[in-house]
Amino acid sequence: MHQPLKLMCSKHALASNWRSLVERAGVPAAAAVKANAYGLGAAEVVLTLAEAGCRDFLVSSWWESEGLRKVAPPGSIAVLHGIGPDDLPAAMVSDARPVLNTVEQAARWREHAGGRCCDVMIDTGMNRLGLRPDQLDHLNGLQIHTLHSHLACADEDHALNALQLTRFREVASAVQAVRYSLANSAGIYLGREFSFDLVRPGLALYGGIPRAEARGEITQVAQLQAQVVQRRTIMAGETCGYGATFHADRNTEAAIINIGYADGYWRGFSSVGSGEASGTKLPVLGRVSMDLIVLSCDALPSLAEGEWVSIDFALEQAAQRSGMSQYELLTGLGRRFNRVWH
Numbered sequence: 001m002h003q004p005l006k007l008m009c010s011k012h013a014l015a016s017n018w019r020s021l022v023e024r025a026g027v028p029a030a031a032a033v034k035a036n037a038y039g040l041g042a043a044e045v046v047l048t049l050a051e052a053g054c055r056d057f058l059v060s061s062w063w064e065s066e067g068l069r070k071v072a073p074p075g076s077i078a079v080l081h082g083i084g085p086d087d088l089p090a091a092m093v094s095d096a097r098p099v100l101n102t103v104e105q106a107a108r109w110r111e112h113a114g115g116r117c118c119d120v121m122i123d124t125g126m127n128r129l130g131l132r133p134d135q136l137d138h139l140n141g142l143q144i145h146t147l148h149s150h151l152a153c154a155d156e157d158h159a160l161n162a163l164q165l166t167r168f169r170e171v172a173s174a175v176q177a178v179r180y181s182l183a184n185s186a187g188i189y190l191g192r193e194f195s196f197d198l199v200r201p202g203l204a205l206y207g208g209i210p211r212a213e214a215r216g217e218i219t220q221v222a223q224l225q226a227q228v229v230q231r232r233t234i235m236a237g238e239t240c241g242y243g244a245t246f247h248a249d250r251n252t253e254a255a256i257i258n259i260g261y262a263d264g265y266w267r268g269f270s271s272v273g274s275g276e277a278s279g280t281k282l283p284v285l286g287r288v289s290m291d292l293i294v295l296s297c298d299a300l301p302s303l304a305e306g307e308w309v310s311i312d313f314a315l316e317q318a319a320q321r322s323g324m325s326q327y328e329l330l331t332g333l334g335r336r337f338n339r340v341w342h
C-alpha cells in the first residue's frame with residue numbers, strides 16, 4: 001500500500017561514515033545499533049555494516065539482540081544492559097555476550113554461564129552503568145572478552161575526559177581482557193589515546209556530528225520526504241495553524257504537508273524548520289501539528305498536491321533549531337515512515 005512518508009537512508013553514507021571513523025580511530029569500530037539503530041532500522045544497518053567489515057554490534061537488551069539474530073554475524077552482538085534477573089532464559093540460548101555491569105550480574109554469569117566469555121563495563125566517572133574500579137575483585141574467574149568504560153562528556157572539552165582516560169588505563173592494566181574499549185562517537189575525535197582496541201560509535205554512523213572535528217568527515221544518512229496534501233492561499237490578515245501563531249501580512253501561498261510531531265518532527269520546528277522542493281526553500285509557517293505542517297510556497301507557486309517535499313533534517317542544524325539533541329531527533333523518527341535503504 002502507498003505510504004505517504006519516506007525516510008530515504010543511504011547505505012553508501014552509512015558505510016562511508018563507519019570507514020571514516022575506523023580511519024580516525026586507527027582501530028576497529030563496533031556499531032551501536034540499540035534503539036533500532038537510532039531509529040533508522042537495525043537489520044538494514046547491521047547488514048550494511050557487516051558487509052563493510054564491521055564485526056561488533058551493541059544493543060541494549062536481549063530482546064533487541066534476538067531481533068538481530070538472523071542478520072548479525074555469529075557472536076558479534078554484545079548486550080549493554082548485561083544480564084538481569086529476568087534475562088537468563090534468553091541469554092542461555094543466545095550467542096551474544098552480556099556486558100556485565102554490577103557485582104550481582106558478575107555473580108549471576110559466573111554461576112549460570114559455564115565459563116562462557118562476557119564483556120564488562122567499568123564506571124570511570126559517569127555514575128551510570130558499570131562496576132566501580134574498587135570492585136574489580138568480583139571479576140575473578142570470568143573470561144572477559146571486551147572490557148569497556150563510557151565517557152560522560154566526550155562531546156565537550158571537559159576535565160572529566162582526561163580523568164576517565166587515566167582511570168580506564170589503571171583499570172585496563174589490572175584486568176585481563178582480550179580487548180579494551182572506551183570511546184563513543186565523540187570520544188573518537190578526542191584523539192587516538194582514547195581508541196584502545198575498539199571504538200563504539202553510534203550517532204556519527206548515522207550522520208550525527210558529535211564534535212566540530214567531525215564536520216566534513218561525516219555525512220547525513222537519512223532524508224525525510226513527505227507529500228503535499230493540500231494547497232491553499234492564506235489571505236492577508238488571516239492566520240494558520242494551532243494557536244494562530246503565523247499571521248499573514250499579505251496573501252501567502254501555503255502547502256499542507258503530511259508530517260508532524262507524531263512522526264518525530266517536533267514542535268520545536270514550529271516557525272523555524274523548513275522543507276525543500278526543486279531546490280527552493282519552503283519555511284514552516286506556524287505550529288507543527290500531530291500529523292501536519294504548513295510550508296510557505298510563495299517561492300514555488302507551482303508546488304501541487306501529491307508532490308514530494310524533502311524536510312530539512314541536517315542533524316547539527318536541526319538540533320540547534322529545534323532545541324532537541326541529535327540523538328532525540330534520530331530516535332524520535334516515527335513508525336509511519338517507509339524506511340527505504342538505497
Ligand SMILES: *Cc1c(COP(=O)(O)O)cnc(C)c1O
Pocket residue numbers: 032034080150183184185186200201202203204
Ligand atoms: C550508545 C552507546 C555508545 C554510542 O554512543 P554515541 O554517542 O551514539 O556514539 C557507545 N557506548 C555505549 C556504552 C553506549 O551505550
